[in-house]
Amino acid sequence: MTVLKIDGLTQYFSGLCALSDFNIKLKAGELVGLIGPNGAGKTTVFNLVSGFYQPTKGDIFFLDQPIDGLKPHQVTSRGVARTFQNIRLWNEMTVLENIMLAQHASLGYGIRDLFFRTGRYQRREQKIRNLAMELLEIFKLTELAEEKPKNLSYGLQRKVEIARALSSRPQLLLLDEPAAGLPSQDVVELIELIHWIHREFKIAIWMIEHQMKVVMSLCSRITVIDFGVVIAEGTPEEIQHHPGVIKAYLGDDQL
Ligand SMILES: Nc1ncnc2c1ncn2[C@@H]1O[C@H](COP(=O)(O)OP(=O)(O)O)[C@@H](O)[C@H]1O
Ligand SMILES: [Mg+2]
Numbered sequence: 001m002t003v004l005k006i007d008g009l010t011q012y013f014s015g016l017c018a019l020s021d022f023n024i025k026l027k028a029g030e031l032v033g034l035i036g037p038n039g040a041g042k043t044t045v046f047n048l049v050s051g052f053y054q055p056t057k058g059d060i061f062f063l064d065q066p067i068d069g070l071k072p073h074q075v076t077s078r079g080v081a082r083t084f085q086n087i088r089l090w091n092e093m094t095v096l097e098n099i100m101l102a103q104h105a106s107l108g109y110g111i112r113d114l115f116f117r118t119g120r121y122q123r124r125e126q127k128i129r130n131l132a133m134e135l136l137e138i139f140k141l142t143e144l145a146e147e148k149p150k151n152l153s154y155g156l157q158r159k160v161e162i163a164r165a166l167s168s169r170p171q172l173l174l175l176d177e178p179a180a181g182l183p184s185q186d187v188v189e190l191i192e193l194i195h196w197i198h199r200e201f202k203i204a205i206w207m208i209e210h211q212m213k214v215v216m217s218l219c220s221r222i223t224v225i226d227f228g229v230v231i232a233e234g235t236p237e238e239i240q241h242h243p244g245v246i247k248a249y250l251g252d253d254q255l
Pocket of ligand 1: 018
């Protein structure tokens, strides 16, 4: 089953072509990578898929339905969740509230319920709290439920952000440079966590990474872009030895 299908996706910013004729198909349960040097257009791909940008040209299908043109919260409620290159958590709320609030898209009650605290609201609220607590337990974050994210280490903030993304019960999880800024010990732990999520939740994961070694150990196949254009596709082994990729990363110690 195809989860995500992208045809001819192109994005211009004023005169700049950030992405040109990008195509990919992701099958259910796949774990694939998108890599490339800084400014290659990787985040642009995720911003387009998750509804943050509207494409200049091209089509995006999720479970055979077109999703280009939808708003970010609509894309989330269809089953696509994401994390951000620069962690985006609500710092004035607790870890638990961050995860509960992310389930907004599927709340199922209106503003009236919220004001009058109807039975429906209370039942939903309890369900949302239970799921959030369950996720915190799975991620070994229970003790931090009442903490503010800003008081946590960068590695723990990443974990909270991933837990929050999973709280909308996605079928496709987009991770934008989850290892960025992490010390090497935390990177090892993160790789294990992503492996575990993939096995346990049986969802498709598409991850952007700048550090090749991270995707090498996780992904079954990798797409490489440079200046908005796909320059290689293949298994980690093929990518590592691809002359075009080596050239694009030349002088970059991340290879
Ligand atoms: N909202 C935007 N407005 C203008 N230019 C943008 C915008 N988003 C990205 N770009 C440009 O598009 C190119 C690709 O950016 P990005 O997708 O963030 O690259 P990557 O994630 O691979 O580092 C860069 O030149 C960047 O400056
Ligand atoms: Mg980026």
